[in-house]
Amino acid sequence: MDATVALPRSNPLILRLRYGADLDAGDRAMLADLSRGRRTLEPQQDIVRAGDRAAGVHLVLEGYAFRYKLINDGQRQILGLLLPGDFCDLQSIVLGPSDHYIAALTACTVADIPQERVDALVFRDSRLARALWWATLVDESILREWLASMGQRSADKRIAHLFCELLLRQQLVGAAGERECPLPLTQPMLADILGITTIHVSRILRDLRLAGLIQLKDRRLLVPDVARLRAFCDFDPTYLHLVRMPDLGAAEDVVRIGP
Amino acid sequence: MDATVALPRSNPLILRLRYGADLDAGDRAMLADLSRGRRTLEPQQDIVRAGDRAAGVHLVLEGYAFRYKLINDGQRQILGLLLPGDFCDLQSIVLGPSDHYIAALTACTVADIPQERVDALVFRDSRLARALWWATLVDESILREWLASMGQRSADKRIAHLFCELLLRQQLVGAAGERECPLPLTQPMLADILGITTIHVSRILRDLRLAGLIQLKDRRLLVPDVARLRAFCDFDPTYLHLVRMPDLGAAEDVVRIGP
DNA sequence: CGTGTTTTTGAAAATAGTCAAGGATAGTGG
């Protein structure tokens, strides 16, 4: 990491919450302050284990993490991907012991935020509380879209939809270009996201490549024609709730998110 | 709060929130007060439409409702079932326009709660805010379990798991016996919950019946041996978060929830 | 350079979907 301290400008949490509420400089300072106690994790290292009674909350600052559950005899379902600016387990302060695992997907840095500091934000300051609540509700909304995808979309559209989502979500925190982004997911992991086998993932990715919809190289995804991929899988970003609510103030610094 | 006044004992919201926080009589009175302006809905009638900018929030008091999304050319994925005591759209106060539909499943009565009253609870009173937040987080937890079920469980275990969940959730609000409960879901609806076809649902229900795991009659589910059904589908109710957190006070009136 | 994981492919088997049709059920209006 480079020597000149972490700038609020590039703080992924602040970037993420822009759509959740109209934060002033003081709010942003408080959020930036949450990112202080950072820690680096190896890929595959657990951040939260099912049953853990958390002493605090974790915030992803760099890299990817993911939620998962283990069903039956060790089958893994990945329940969500956590990008920079995403809280891992904000729910634990209210819900108690986690019902699922969270692990680093890539090498990543997370902030460990002590319980009291979160309590102070969530239960006392209503504007920041609202912003944080917004973030967890967007997570829930993504979960609903994944469930709908799993139930109703064919496997190829399911992958395409996931790629559209990841491209967009990474753009939001400045981690992606217009048409390409990091994609540190192996095929076994994609399989555990999509609920299909690794072998099937391989075949479908080949088909998408042959159809000219995507290119994969060096753990990066390139989408030659974003509009075409979106049309293919019927991608509608409404569920990411990136439109600021009118009564929350002027949207001075809203980022453009698409074509 | 004295015993003569309106039914806090049978108020489904109060029953539901027992696990979310330790509410005193005043809290319970406020919650009971939310159930005042009630309205009756026909089956299939929409409560919330995707895109709606809600003027308030809806709470199910009697009957079932359900969330759903429409994908592509009208395929429906059911995203959750709402039982008495469940909020339909608490998220809308923070998230803005809904990204999905909510409709009555059976005839049901809902309370329409104006925005300001919810704001007053959610953003000012921290104990009730916590209880309400807990409820939305349990919803999210159920959603995660459904996603895991969809991705990793075979169709027969998926149905069995859903039945275990419904039996238990209805017991929590006093709507079910030890081994049986209402099941107002048609097979086409089950299909849209489970992401399989109606025909397949029919065949699997027959198999479960033949295996002696369930009985269906008059829109009711009877489970002859709950432990056996739970074992069959690996049902673990942890995800419903029915264990009161230790630091929230004594669990004087916690209900037993299974063997 | 070897070792382990990831990716790819082929062929067989299992699971789930499609098409078609008949029976059951509930509600409607005569």
Next chain:
DNA sequence: CCACTATCCTTGACTATTTTCAAAAACACG
């Protein structure tokens, strides 16, 4: 009370999708 309609439920035969099993090629890393 009965026909009439619509939806729901069930079954059979066929098809498509996805998994399983097996094996080899590509790649990453110490």
